[in-house]
Amino acid sequence: MVSAHAPARHPRQAIAELRDLFGEDPCALVVVFASPDADLDAVAAAGIELFPGTPVVGCTTAGEIASSGYAEHEIVVVGFRASHFRAKAAIISDLAALDPEVAAAQAVRLRAELGAEEPGWRWEFAFLLIDGLSRREDQLVSALRLGLGTIPLFGGSAGDGLDFRQTFVLADGVFRSDAAVLVLLRTRCRIEVFKFDNLEPVPIKMIVTDAEPERRIVRELNAAPAAQEYARLIGRDPDNLSPFTFASHPVVVRIGGQHHVRAIQKVEPNGDLVFFSAIDEGLVLTLAEPTPIARHLEQALGELDRRGRPEAILACDCILRRLAVEQVQGIREVSRILSDHHVIGFSTYGEQFNSVHVNQTMTGVAIYPAEEDPT
Numbered sequence: 001m002v003s004a005h006a007p008a009r010h011p012r013q014a015i016a017e018l019r020d021l022f023g024e025d026p027c028a029l030v031v032v033f034a035s036p037d038a039d040l041d042a043v044a045a046a047g048i049e050l051f052p053g054t055p056v057v058g059c060t061t062a063g064e065i066a067s068s069g070y071a072e073h074e075i076v077v078v079g080f081r082a083s084h085f086r087a088k089a090a091i092i093s094d095l096a097a098l099d100p101e102v103a104a105a106q107a108v109r110l111r112a113e114l115g116a117e118e119p120g121w122r123w124e125f126a127f128l129l130i131d132g133l134s135r136r137e138d139q140l141v142s143a144l145r146l147g148l149g150t151i152p153l154f155g156g157s158a159g160d161g162l163d164f165r166q167t168f169v170l171a172d173g174v175f176r177s178d179a180a181v182l183v184l185l186r187t188r189c190r191i192e193v194f195k196f197d198n199l200e201p202v203p204i205k206m207i208v209t210d211a212e213p214e215r216r217i218v219r220e221l222n223a224a225p226a227a228q229e230y231a232r233l234i235g236r237d238p239d240n241l242s243p244f245t246f247a248s249h250p251v252v253v254r255i256g257g258q259h260h261v262r263a264i265q266k267v268e269p270n271g272d273l274v275f276f277s278a279i280d281e282g283l284v285l286t287l288a289e290p291t292p293i294a295r296h297l298e299q300a301l302g303e304l305d306r307r308g309r310p311e312a313i314l315a316c317d318c319i320l321r322r323l324a325v326e327q328v329q330g331i332r333e334v335s336r337i338l339s340d341h342h343v344i345g346f347s348t349y350g351e352q353f354n355s356v357h358v359n360q361t362m363t364g365v366a367i368y369p370a371e372e373d374p375t
Helices: 013-022 040-050 101-116 136-147 226-234 242-250 292-301 319-327 329-342
Strands: 002-007 027-034 056-061 062-065 069-071 074-081 085-093 123-130 151-159 169-171 174-176 179-187 192-194 199-210 217-221 251-255 258-261 262-267 273-275 286-288 314-318 343-348 351-353 357-358 360-368
Touching: 002 013, 002 062, 013 040, 013 074, 013 217, 027 040, 040 056, 040 136, 040 169, 056 179, 062 074, 069 329, 074 085, 074 343, 101 136, 101 179, 101 351, 123 136, 123 169, 123 192, 123 360, 136 151, 136 273, 136 357, 151 192, 151 314, 151 343, 151 360, 169 179, 169 258, 192 286, 192 292, 192 351, 199 258, 217 226, 226 262, 226 357, 242 262, 242 319, 251 262, 251 357, 258 286, 258 357, 292 329, 314 351, 319 329, 319 343, 351 360
Parallel strands: 027 056, 123 151, 314 343
Antiparallel strands: 002 074, 027 074, 056 169, 062 069, 062 343, 085 179, 123 179, 151 351, 169 174, 192 360, 199 217, 199 286, 217 273, 251 258, 251 286, 262 273, 314 360, 351 357
């Protein structure tokens, strides 16, 4: 995996630098993480021009992760060498009218196409990028699991900084909303798909007693106005709730013996809470408290070294994690850790892991040297 980055005001530069790094070597896949203030049409055009015949996919971000760690107002690009990877990509359009059977069939088709290439390469994984304001992540990953079978999946929801106006994914030379792009990769390198967070549940629970699931809105918690009750439980003023508050005081649900974050996106003027992921009446939410994120990140990434150090890590990291780091003035330390472990990626509006859509989490794939692939 090869990467490059450049300021968003120079939309062609990062892709041109990646092309120079590849030289005459063929490229199997290019992934672009673009700040929403970039000229997206110019970014898409550069991908087509500089990597003709190569799938170029990507999305807009809520921040980038470059070779030096956390970045903002950048374009980060990643390339996968054809000598070590094969890739197939498909657009999933019209998420507002998502047909789960059609999405599952697309995954099956990609599996079949990829399976015909380099059958001796045993490692494969799926990578998903999706419009982060579509509110279709939960339904889509559930559908894709049926088509992917045992292939591990991770991914991220496209961002728009902290504006929450419009998010885009890139495929076939166009940045588009109401869409997702699914990529399947097969490789001769050992890989490990992972998910982790730095949260510990505490014995404070709340029940969703009034909600609008389609819009991910909670009107009442414990039969009280949602924002007011949430603020009471965390000991805060309901008029001063912010993204920093939600990052410091997340709520989780228990699914299959594990906790998964159901992060709060914002407070509506009427006191409703808008969530980043699926929510419904009767759901029991548990308050969670974060452990020091830098220490946890160092430990979690270090766990990926237990069978050898990865050459690179492609990661989707929730924007709420970055906000939590900013709140404790830890950007420099966390950036050092990300850089030391060769993490490249972007800050998301949500993350995907196998069949679950989650929040306030880092998901990704660790890529190890090819010679460590067992025979």
